[in-house]
Amino acid sequence: MLHGLVDTIADIWSAPDRWIEAELAAAEAAAAAEAARAAAQPEAPEPEIEDEVFRARFLGLARTRQRQHGPVVCGLLSIVWPGPRLMAVGQPRDQKALTAMVGESVLNQMAGEPDCFAQRDENTYLLCFASGNAAVAELRATMMAQALRAALVRALPNSSGTLRVDRVVSEIDPVELVLKHRAIAPGLARHLQELQSQQVAGAGLMAPRAA
Numbered sequence: 001m002l003h004g005l006v007d008t009i010a011d012i013w014s015a016p017d018r019w020i021e022a023e024l025a026a027a028e029a030a031a032a033a034e035a036a037r038a039a040a041q042p043e044a045p046e047p048e049i050e051d052e053v054f055r056a057r058f059l060g061l062a063r064t065r066q067r068q069h070g071p072v073v074c075g076l077l078s079i080v081w082p083g084p085r086l087m088a089v090g091q092p093r094d095q096k097a098l099t100a101m102v103g104e105s106v107l108n109q110m111a112g113e114p115d116c117f118a119q120r121d122e123n124t125y126l127l128c129f130a131s132g133n134a135a136v137a138e139l140r141a142t143m144m145a146q147a148l149r150a151a152l153v154r155a156l157p158n159s160s161g162t163l164r165v166d167r168v169v170s171e172i173d174p175v176e177l178v179l180k181h182r183a184i185a186p187g188l189a190r191h192l193q194e195l196q197s198q199q200v201a202g203a204g205l206m207a208p209r210a211a
Contacts, residue, residue, distance in 0.1 A: 070132030
């Protein structure tokens with residue numbers, strides 16, 4: 001009888017330890033399951049960085065166009081280099097800085113107020129036109145692309161070759177854009193790049209095959 005009492009006391013004494021061990025095991029199992037779920041999910045994309053100056057100007061143009069019952073016409077210029085980019089002869093300067101300087105100089109003259117533009121990366125520029133006339137915007141974007149290419153060739157003569165500046169222009173619904181994309185500039189750039197890719201693919205399908 002005494003032996004049984006000792007065993008009972010020992011069980012009562014060790015019960016908290018067993019409970020703690022069970023709780024720890026459950027917590028470890030839950031943590032492992034959560035880690036497995038997290039590993040199975042794709043990594044969350046980095047948050048898009050908004051260009052606050054461009055956002056303010058875009059929304060200002062959108063309000064103006066809304067009062068005039070017209071769409072907002074936007075465009076994208078994309079610099080396409082002919083392979084490895086070369087430094088200007090005798091100009092040991094940073095390629096990105098030189099490209100940005102040339103682009104800003106050209107577009108300040110051709111897409112300044114009341115229009116607006118923003119450099120998205122070293123090779124792409126967003127455009128927003130004060131006019132809602134898409135045909136006029138297309139013509140102006142073509143002229144900007146030609147001027148930008150000519151300025152780049154002057155600055156980087158060794159890269160002339162097949163250097164080109166692609167363009168795309170489209171009417172944009174600002175309400176839909178704002179609802180779909182929290183960051184306006186990245187969302188607009190992605191939308192226009194998709195349109196540009198479709199145009200390039202369409203042009204390739206329509207082009208005659210080489211003999």
